[in-house]
Amino acid sequence: MxxxxxxxxxxxxxxxxxxxxxxxxxxxxxxxxxxxxxxxxxxxxxxxxxxxxxxxxxxxxxxxxxxxxxxxxxxxxxxxxxxxxxxxxxxxxxxxxxxxxxxxxxxxxxxxxxxxxxxxxxxxxxxxxxxxxxxxxxxxxxxxxxxxxxxxxxxxxxxxxxDLSRYSTLTSRFQHEQQQSVSFLKAGIETRNVTFNKLIDQIERVALRSCAPILLTGPTGAGKSFLAKRIFQLRQSRHRVDGKFVAINCATLRGDNAMSTLFGHVKGAFTGALTPRAGLLREANGGVLFLDEIAELGLDEQAMLLKAIEEKTFFPFGSDKEVHSDFQLIAGTHRDMRQWIAEGRFREDLYARINMWSFALPGLIQRREDIAPNVEYELGRFTREQQSQVRFDKEARERYLSFACSQQAVWRGNFRELSASITRTATLAEKGRITLAVVDEEIARLKAEWQTTGEATIINQEIDLFDQRQLETVLDVCRTSASLSEAGRMLFAVSRQKKANPNDADRLRKYLARFGLSWESIHRGT
CATH class of the missing domain: 3.40.50.10770 (Hypothetical protein VC1899 like domain (Restriction endonuclease-like))
Structure with missing residues (x-):
């Protein structure tokens, strides 16, 4: 009918x-x-x-x-x-x-x-x-x-x-705009790593739909600062923010300077406070505040930051009058936050507040298939900044990529280290050509840099071949893992099932200590 x-x-x-x-x-x-x-x-x-x-x-x-x-x-x-x-x-x-x-x-x-x-x-x-x-x-x-x-x-x-799905032109336009947004977050780099591409797609949706804090984790040099700035620019292009992007590395903050830098101070709040200061939180009002290495903040600063996030108000250092600031927080860290909380170094309530959207960025050696497009991006960036054309000779490019993508390449500094490497080769290029000689020199430099006093000395010690190969495997897993706990879970996936109270991180820490190594030293490359 x-x-x-x-x-x-x-x-x-x-x-x-x-x-x-x-x-x-x-x-x-x-x-x-x-x-x-x-x-x-x-x-x-x-x-x-x-x-x-x-x-x-x-x-x-x-x-x-x-x-x-x-x-x-x-x-x-x-x-x-x-x-x-x-x-x-x-x-x-x-x-x-x-x-x-x-x-x-x-x-x-x-x-x-x-x-x-x-x-x-x-x-x-x-x-x-x-x-x-x-x-x-x-x-x-x-x-x-x-x-x-x-x-x-x-x-x-x-x-x-x-139902816009019935409108093929509109649907195509929407998909194109979405792809453009994702491409924007990747700075136009045609990344090939499936896991990373899915991660960026999710970050793009969150960036445009949520004002809640975002936590970016991953090893140093994985691109947390770069991605935070791109998230802000994407939100700005869609009129989701009208303030500015304010960034600070929390590892550089100590004592009174930490309080003053973040929350501001009134005149006379401490010795040397001759004039009042607004602070970064107020400077970020209406915009985005990026706190890189947030795990390095002191516990007092963490408590004040929690109040500022939840209530959008806080007290400047030395003041009894609250001020207001409405900002979106993006935080970054290379630390194992659960371990940091267990050790009493980070407030669990603050972690719960900033962990609503948490994204773990993989290191460079976990994305070896993305090395080639990133090499092209870095070379293009050098060309634009220096306003000069630089290119690889064919054989030189093949030699560099073959090494960069191989297991020999450690890339402890991740994309930051790759960027420095390309900058060096481009700087040494004669008449705009990166030759085999330039590439071989750079490869030798990288190998020497990675032969650090910690790992190289231990591996070259007079230990059984069995122990040497085992240690090499452990080190490789540690380099590719985002945290000590993650590395432990990967290394002890089978034996841990037989333990009533497994503690993979502690087990791995004790193993490394046998050779005079630590998780921090491996990731610092010392």
Missing amino acids: KKRRVVIGVLGTVLDKRGKRANRFKKWRPTVGLCQQADFPIDRLELLHQPRDENMAQRLAEDVALLSPRTDVRPHTVTINDPWDFEEVYAAFLDFATHYPFDTENEEYLVHITTGTHVAQICWFLLTEARYLPASLLQTSPAPKDSSDEAIAAGKYSVIDL
Whole structure:
């Protein structure tokens, strides 16, 4: 059985006005013309109008009865004191929708958005899009001026289905814009690592939909600072922030300077405080505050930061007057935060607050397939900054990439170290050409750098070949893991199941200590 077609709309006090002459049937009046569409019959018209327009609504109903006898016009009196008051109009329409007896099994509904103020049209759209009205939008418009009198009076109509997936062009445009956003976060680098690409896709969605804190973890040089700045720029391009990007490495903050730098101070707060200082939190008001190496903050600063995040207020150092700052926090760290909390170095309540969106960035050797595109990016960046063309000779490029992607390449400094390496080769290039000789020199330099006094000395000791190979495996896992705990879980995945209270991190720490090594020394490369 075919469903009845029901249109809901408001009386157009200007366009629907009819006059008294017979030529009113030759004019385009949106609501009347809608009922004159031969291929789009209307079974019922729910017509909302103001109390003062009751007579006009009645005359319109009479005209519809003459032109479309099958259409049942049902006037509804709705009181709106100010038709330009968004809140009042939305509330009135919502009240109508809430009490209307929709029968979706037997009727299809359309909301006529041509008549009424712009505020009314916006409210109809919002209510329909939110499914308070189980309907599609219906738009009418005048016919071309050279049409017949009948066609001019009827005008044209179009149904707008809010299921955007049905609009191939819009869907394609949306997908393109989304891809552009993801590409923006990657600075246009065509990364190939599947895990990393999925991670960036998720970060892009969070960046545009949430103002909650974001925690970026991963080894030093993995790109946390770079990504934080790109997140801000993406949000800025979509008008999600109107403040600026403020960044600080918390490892550089100590004592009174930490409090003052972050929260500001009043004059005389401490020795040397000759003038007041606003502080970075207030400077980031309306924007994004990036606290790199947040795990290095002192416990007092952590407590104040927690209050600032939750309440958007805090006390400057030495002041008894609260100040306000509304910012989004992005935090970065290379530390194992669970271990830091267990050792009492980081507040668990603050961690819970900044850990709503946590993303672990992999190191360079976990993304070896992304080395080649990053080499091209770094070389292009050097070219732009120095305003000179530099390129690899074919064999030189193959030699460099072969080494850079091999197991010999440790890349302890991750992308920061790769960037420095490309900068060196580009700087030493003669006449804009990076030759085999330049590449071989750089490879030798990297190998020498990685032969650190810690690992190399231990591996070259007179120990059994079995122990040497075992240690090499452990070191390789440590380099590719984001934390001591993660490395321990990977190394002891089987034996840990047999222990009642496994502590992988402590077990690995004790193993490394046998050779005079520590997790920190491996990641510092010392």
